[in-house]
Each structure stands twice: as structure tokens, then as C-alpha cells.
Amino acid sequence: MYQHIAVPVTGEKILVDSHGGLDVPDQPIIPFIEGDGIGVDITPVMKNVVDAVVAKCYAGGRKISWMEVYAGEKSVRMYGPDVWLPEETLQVLRDYVVSIKGPLTTPVGGGIRSINVAMRQQLDLYVCLRPVRWFTGVPSPVREPHKTDMVIFRENSEDIYAGIEWPAESPEARKLIAFLQQEMNVTSIRFPETSGIGIKAVSREGTERLVRKAVQYAMDNQRRSVTLVHKGNIMKYTEGAFKSWGYDLCRREFGAELLEGGPWMRLPNGIVIKDVIADAFLQQILLRPAEYDVIATLNLNGDYISDALAAQVGGIGIAPGANLSDTVALFEATHGTAPKYAGKDYVNPGSLILSAEMMLRHMGWVEAADALIHTMEKTIKAKTVTYDFARLMEGAQQVSCSGFGAALIANLA
Ligand SMILES: NC(=O)C1=CN([C@@H]2O[C@H](COP(=O)(O)OP(=O)(O)OC[C@H]3O[C@@H](n4cnc5c(N)ncnc54)[C@H](OP(=O)(O)O)[C@@H]3O)[C@@H](O)[C@H]2O)C=CC1
Ligand SMILES: O=C(O)CCC(=O)C(=O)O
Numbered sequence: 407m408y409q410h411i412a413v414p415v416t417g418e419k420i421l422v423d424s425h426g427g428l429d430v431p432d433q434p435i436i437p438f439i440e441g442d443g444i445g446v447d448i449t450p451v452m453k454n455v456v457d458a459v460v461a462k463c464y465a466g467g468r469k470i471s472w473m474e475v476y477a478g479e480k481s482v483r484m485y486g487p488d489v490w491l492p493e494e495t496l497q498v499l500r501d502y503v504v505s506i507k508g509p510l511t512t513p514v515g516g517g518i519r520s521i522n523v524a525m526r527q528q529l530d531l532y533v534c535l536r537p538v539r540w541f542t543g544v545p546s547p548v549r550e551p552h553k554t555d556m557v558i559f560r561e562n563s564e565d566i567y568a569g570i571e572w573p574a575e576s577p578e579a580r581k582l583i584a585f586l587q588q589e590m591n592v593t594s595i596r597f598p599e600t601s602g603i604g605i606k607a608v609s610r611e612g613t614e615r616l617v618r619k620a621v622q623y624a625m626d627n628q629r630r631s632v633t634l635v636h637k638g639n640i641m642k643y644t645e646g647a648f649k650s651w652g653y654d655l656c657r658r659e660f661g662a663e664l665l666e667g668g669p670w671m672r673l674p675n676g677i678v679i680k681d682v683i684a685d686a687f688l689q690q691i692l693l694r695p696a697e698y699d700v701i702a703t704l705n706l707n708g709d710y711i712s713d714a715l716a717a718q719v720g721g722i723g724i725a726p727g728a729n730l731s732d733t734v735a736l737f738e739a740t741h742g743t744a745p746k747y748a749g750k751d752y753v754n755p756g757s758l759i760l761s762a763e764m765m766l767r768h769m770g771w772v773e774a775a776d777a778l779i780h781t782m783e784k785t786i787k788a789k790t791v792t793y794d795f796a797r798l799m800e801g802a803q804q805v806s807c808s809g810f811g812a813a814l815i816a817n818l819a
């Protein structure tokens with residue numbers, strides 16, 4: 407049926423029920439993309455650890471049937487030049503509803519800007535959900551890392567990140583610059599002859615669906631606040647509008663009322679809705695992280711904030727994430743392909759394993775998700791860690807990528 411994808415002979419599809427919930431069989435087929443660079447190291451380790459934890463928790467009653475699908479460099483090798491993201495891969499990710507991917511290299515000079523961004527756009531995975539928490543014993547550059555406990559909701563489908571841009575001196579850039587100057591009275595392009603041009607599109611619909619998910623998450627998970635992070639003082643009609651539309655939505659759909667003086671608000675259940683300008687936020691998360699909880703932000707801000715916050719709790723080697731639409735979920739680590747370490751069995755697989763933990767929880771396999779967290783805590787506490795933590799820890803036993811996976815499996819309760 408497919409050109410290169412082999413559907414496992416055992417296992418069934420996860421289905422979406424009439425209320426939008428998941429109907430998860432005991433042997434679901436989960437598509438996975440190995441990923442480029444360190445994908446060859448971390449993805450097999452993630453699968454082994456997940457298989458072990460599921461086997462342990464459900465004594466054979468549940469099992470994942472993994473189905474490999476292709477994107478990135480492996481796809482080009484299999485499907486031919488410039489086929490970075492085959493149509494059948496997108497179709498499977500859409501049809502099978504829950505999947506997981508390794509990192510993908512952004513091709514240089516190829517026909518696709520970023521495979522990761524293309525997937526998010528084509529599957530309309532408009533939420534990038536990235537929880538940031540500290541595990542006991544993880545080395546951190548801050549004095550009180552346990553105070554960093556945030557959940558980032560990054561808008562994943564629009565903003566300057568969508569890649570609407572043209573190089574300096576191209577006919578398109580010249581045409582757009584001429585239009586701006588002649589038809590829109592723009593006088594502030596300092597060097598029009600040599601300017602590249604990018605367009606930042608931010609919509610009310612895009613903002614509202616993202617903020618709605620963030621507020622709903624805060625309510626469902628008893629969080630204290632939702633902060634809208636933006637640079638609206640400068641980019642008034644994109645980032646400033648994100649803030650205003652976010653507050654309006656909270657008032658209209660969630661019954662939020664202004665706190666004294668505004669614009670901060672409070673929901674009937676006490677959750678505070680507030681906003682902060684992005685540069686101030688980046689210093690406050692270092693100085694007073696306990697003041698922030700759920701974060702709703704635009705695409706590019708969310709990209710920067712994800713890596714910055716990950717650093718506070720040990721680095722992107724342990725930073726998980728999910729890309730979500732209303733039905734489809736594609737889990738992935740926050741980091742990229744770290745090419746210098748590719749194939750060396752060296753890096754931390756923790757970020758992808760914790761992404762799988764989010765996936766198991768999303769599927770309702772809570773026992774397995776809890777067991778994964780437990781063994782992660784136990785293993786790090788015992789100072790059995792990969793190079794990234796070992797170089798910052800005293801008395802650590804440094805293990806390889808697969809060695810860390812083996813330690814997680816050995817430490818399963
Ligand atoms: N979602 C995705 O698939 C993403 C893809 N990318 C793509 O990845 C490629 C490389 O990007 P780059 O900017 O180098 O960023 P990376 O995130 O790939 O790597 C940057 C650094 O982060 C550390 N790091 C990353 N992963 C791990 C890990 N698993 N364990 C321990 N440390 C880790 C390493 O630090 P150190 O050197 O200190 O050891 C590494 O050199 C680019 O093509 C980029 O476009 C980037 C981000 C996301
Ligand atoms: O697609 C890419 O190359 C980068 C993506 C990225 O940095 C992210 O999603 O955090």
C-alpha cells in the first residue's frame with residue numbers, strides 16, 4: 407500500500423472517538439521517525455526503554471507495535487533526491503494519530519526550509535508543548551533549580567518563524583520593498599538596496615487557539631498562573647495583538663476578571679492571567695523563576711525560551727516536547743541533531759525518552775509514564791549519567807547513550 411513504509415502485521419490503529427478523545431488498543435501501532443544526526447543513537451534507546459517499561463507495567467497485556475516512517479536524510483536515501491518529507495509519511499502521521507520523531511537536520515540549500523516546521527504546518531500541529539522541570543541531582547547553573555517548573559505553550563504555526571522571507575537583492579525583495587515604499591509610505595528601511603525581507607504574520611485565530619489550550623491545561627493541572635510572553639511594546643500589531651487577544655479570550659471564554667488596575671486578570675478558580683515582555687521575562691526566569699508557571703508565547707519567542715529554560719534545569723539533553731493539533735500528536739525532543747556526536751553512542755537520550763513519557767501519558771498509559779519518571783529520577787540520583795551531566799557533576803559514573811538506557815531499564819521498580 408505504501409512505497410517504503412511497512413505496516414506491522416500485529417497491532418491496531420489508535421482512533422479518535424466522537425468526543426475527540428483517544429481510543430487506544432492494547433497493541434497500538436506507533437509510527438516513529440528515527441531522525442538525523444544523533445537520531446540513530448537516541449531513537450533505538452528510547453524504543454528499548456519504552457518497550458521495557460510497558461512490558462514491566464502491563465505484564466504482556468499491552469505492547470507497542472513500532473512502525474518506521476521516513477523523513478530527513480534517511481528519506482532522501484530511500485525516496486530520492488530532495489524528498490525530505492514524503493507524502494506517505496505525512497499521511498501516516500495523520501492517520502495513526504500518535505507518533506514520535508527524532509531530530510531532523512534543516513537542509514542547507516534544499517527545496518525545503520525546515521522539515522520540522524513543514525511537518526508542524528502541514529499537520530496543523532499548532533501547539534508546541536514543552537514542560538520544563540528539574541530532576542533531583544541534575545547539575546544546573548542556577549542555585550535553586552527546583553524553582554523552575556514551567557510548561558511552555560509555544561504557538562507552532564505562524565509568526566516570523568513560518569519562513570515567509572526573501573534574500574537581499576532578489577527580485578522578490580526588491581518588489582516588496584518598492585511596494586512598501588511606494589504604496590505603504592514606508593520610510594524606515596534603512597538600506598533598501600541590500601535588505602532581505604521577512605514577514606511576520608500573527609492572527610487572532612492562531613493566538614486564541616493556542617491561549618485556549620494553555621488556559622485549559624492550567625485549569626486541568628491545578629497550575630497557578632498563565633503568562634503571555636510577547637514583545638508587544640515594539641511589534642504592536644503582532645506580538646502586542648497576541649497579548650490583547652489572549653486577555654480578551656480569557657475574559658470571554660473563561661470568565662476572567664481584571665485584577666486591580668489591570669491588565670492582569672484572575673479566573674474564577676484563582677488562576678492568574680498575566681503578561682510580560684520577552685526580554686524582561688528572560689532575566690526574570692533566572693532571578694525569580696518561581697513566579698512563572700504556564701507560559702503562552704509566539705513561535706520564535708517559544709523557540710528561544712525553550713532552550714533557555716532547559717539550560718536552567720540541566721540542558722537540552724533532558725528537554726522533552728510534543729507538537730499537537732486537536733487530534734494529532736507528534737512527540738519530539740527540544741534539541742536538534744547535534745551532528746558532531748552522531749553515531750557515537752554518546753549523547754543523552756533523556757529528552758526523547760521523556761518525550762515518550764509524555765506520549766504514554768497522552769495515551770492514558772499512566773502507569774508506564776509514572777514508571778519512566780521514577781526510573782529517570784532514580785538513575786540520575788545514583789549519578790549514572792551521560793557526558794552532558796557528568797562534566798558538571800562530582801563523582802558521576804559516565805555512561806554511553808545506550809548505557810544510560812540500560813541503566814534506566816535496570817532501575818525499573
Ligand atoms: N526539532 C528538531 O528536529 C530540531 C532540529 N534542529 C536542527 O538540528 C541541527 C543542529 O542544530 P544545533 O544548532 O547544533 O542544535 P542541537 O540542539 O542539535 O545541538 C546543540 C548542542 O546541544 C547539546 N545537545 C543537543 N542534544 C543533546 C543531547 N541529546 N544530549 C546532550 N547534549 C545535547 C550539545 O551541546 P554540547 O556541544 O555542549 O555538548 C549540542 O552541541 C540543525 O540542522 C538544526 O536546524 C535544531 C533544533 C530542533
Ligand atoms: O527546524 C529546525 O531546524 C529548528 C527547530 C527548533 O529549533 C525548534 O523547534 O525548537
Ligand SMILES: [Mg+2]
Nearest residue numbers: 709712713740
Ligand atoms: Mg529550538
